[in-house]
Amino acid sequence: MFKNKIATKLITAFAGFVILCVLFLGVLFINIFASNHIRYRTESLMKAAKQISVMNEVTNNDSKKLLSENRLIEFLDYSADARIWIVDRNMDITVRSSGDLYDHAQMGNCLLPQNDIEFMQGVLSGNDMVSYANTAFYDLPMLSVGVPVYSNGEIIGAVLLHTSIKSLREPIRQTTLYLIMAILFSTVVIIIMGSFFAISFTRPLKIMKEVAGKMTGGDYSVKTNITKNDEIGDLANSMDVLAKRLAEAKSETERLEQLRQDFVANVSHEFRTPLTVIKGNIETLADTEIDDKQAFYSNIQKEVNALEKLVSDLLDLSRIESGRLELNIEKVDVKSVISDVVRSISPLAMQKNITIDTTGITQAIPPIYSDYYRLRQVLIIFLSNSIKYSDSNKKISIKADVTDFLTIRIKDNGFGISKEDLPYVWDRFFKSDKMRADSDSTGLGLAIAKNIVNLLGGEVTIQSELNVGSEIQITLPLGGIKMTSA
Ligand SMILES: Nc1ncnc2c1ncn2[C@@H]1O[C@H](COP(=O)(O)OP(=O)(O)OP(=O)(O)O)[C@@H](O)[C@H]1O
Ligand SMILES: [Mg+2]
Incomplete structure (x- = not known):
């Protein structure tokens, strides 16, 4: 756990803070409690002393009440836990409660606190006195209160009440003990709770540290798997x-x-x-x-021509893929593009006695916004493939439909493409039929055509069956490139 630096810091700070708070509050509480307790005891003793003084005054006037007064003094001694002395002007004890530990005879009448002479003089000159010092008699720190006793307006003696300061401090000592025990207990509880809290707080951090370490090492398959809502x-x-x-x-x-x-x-x-x-x-x-x-x-x-074609195909592809191919968008009459392409490619078709049938284009085709040269290039790529990958004397048909889109279909009865190869025909340099591919075949034609159709805002698909034939379907938006790019 001590290796877990954040957890250790958290526990130390947390425990330290709570212990300091408890200590501060404890000391404050004990001080307030101690001063209040002593003040309260002093006041109650003073009150009792005054009562006794008044009683004594009455007693001096009425000797019948002496017995009841003595009993009362015993009761007060017991209930107030204070020794009660009544002394005359000569400082001789006239009445004393029996709660004293000392023998009455041993005490005689001369054992008033001699070194408390100021205290006694103060009382006998009519003042209510309080002392927390040692008294000569008890030789212990005592709380002593003294009040004068009057008879017909004259001071005839004094009532003195003594109680041990030690006994006063007992509750304070006990409270301090409880406080220390509470601090120790709370420290243990805080350390246990703090440990749980700190460890559960730092565990996700530890996991994240490990994950980050693995990521630094290049392993990105890692996951923290931490689901916390914070x-x-x-x-x-x-x-x-x-x-x-x-x-x-x-x-x-x-x-x-x-x-x-x-x-x-x-x-x-x-x-x-x-x-x-x-x-x-x-x-x-x-x-x-x-x-x-x-x-x-x-x-x-022948080979130089092939090289020239390769270079121009590569340039086209690089321009398309880097987005540098500039389109020349204009109003294009699709029918005239198709006628232009068929006219250009006819000599090639004628070499294999292949007919190109455009009679399927009966519908009027509205002009579209497109790039005449690039649309022509695409159709030449598809048609030259159909010628290249068909036997002599076959037929290639071109159809065009107008629905929501303009669809051009080029169908041949050529060698077709196997199911396995079909998904890859659009890849660069892919040649399915290597045997029949001529010397200037680069495998770039379909890749270029597909990219251009996409640039023109359209889609192209191929369907093919080995030894049956292939059909290319080009779909272009009727509004042309303007509409799709808008
Ligand atoms: N109409 C088709 N009939 C049969 N196979 C075809 C047809 N069109 C394309 N293919 C197959 O797809 C492959 C890729 O065609 P693509 O036009 O990209 O390259 P290529 O014709 O080999 O070379 P070039 O880049 O010179 O056109 C061809 O090699 C061929 O095997
Ligand atoms: Mg080709």
């Missing part, structure tokens, strides 16, 4: 959220790093193939006497 609970919850966010950020960083590495590997690979072919052809041309150099030059040209 500031510590909030802090623990924030730490859990922080750990979760850091874990997400870490896995995102790892994912991006993996993507970067894959990208570099793919790009290098895509560059290496055409470069190797070009290098081979140039070496042959340089080293050997060849009559028909045309075939070599055309090989080189």
Whole structure:
């Protein structure tokens, strides 16, 4: 527990504070109690002394009452716990209560407090006197009160009451004892309670410290599991959220790093193939006497074209992904884009005797706000795929529907894509049908097309079945990019 510094500090401070408070209040209480107790005793003795003095005055005038007076003095001695002396002007005792420890005979008539002469003189000159000093007779600190006794207006003696100060202090001593016991008891209780409180208060802090330590070491799978409805609970919850966010950020960083590495590997690979072919052809041309150099030059040209396409695809992709691709938004007549694309791609289709059927576009298509060049690029990517991945003599159909959206469908009866590969066709450099992919296939076409359609505010999906064919569906908002970006 002593290792738990906050807990130790809390207990020490808490216990120290409470003990100091109890001590302060205790001392204050004892002082007030002691002074009040002594004052009260003095007053009551003084009162009793005065009563006796009055009684004595009466007695002097009426000797029949002496007996009852003596009894009363005994009673007062007993009830007030004070020794009562009645002395004459010569300071000789005339009456004395029997509560004294000392023998009456032993005392004689001359044992008045000689060293209290001032006290006695004060009383015999008519003053009510109080003394807390030792008396010569008892030789103990005594509370003594004295009042004069009058007879016909003259002082004939005095009533003296003595009580032991020690007996007065007894209740004070006992109260002090109880107070010390209370302080000790409360100290023990405070230490036990304080320990529980401090440990339960610092336990979550300890857990959080451990969790933070693990997080510093890079382990973000940690959780505090603290459910408290206070500031510590909030802090623990924030730490859990922080750990979760850091874990997400870490896995995102790892994912991006993996993507970067894959990208570099793919790009290098895509560059290496055409470069190797070009290098081979140039070496042959340089080293050997060849009559028909045309075939070599055309090989080189083909690979250079492939490299050019790769570079331009990579540039497109990089511009799209970094948000630097600028769109030229204008009113676009979709039907004329489709005709333009079909016209451009026809020579390629004709090489495989593939027909492109646009008769399905019967409906009038309202113009949309879009980028003519980019929409054309997207349709060329999809159509060139359909041609590339279809056997000769097949048919490709293009349809367009207008509902709440503009939907363009491109359907072929080509080789199709296997179920396993279908989810990955939109990934960069993914080539499902490597055998049939030609030399300038980079696997970037669909990735670029999907990004552009999204930039134009639309969606694209693909359905495909192996050896049956594929269908691309492009959905664009009728209001065009203006509407979606608004
Ligand atoms: N209509 C289709 N029919 C069958 N397979 C297709 C079709 N369209 C795409 N694919 C498959 O998806 C893969 C990815 O297509 P994508 O257009 O991205 O790359 P690519 O055609 O190989 O190269 P390029 O970047 O030159 O277009 C292709 O390699 C092909 O296997
Ligand atoms: Mg392609």
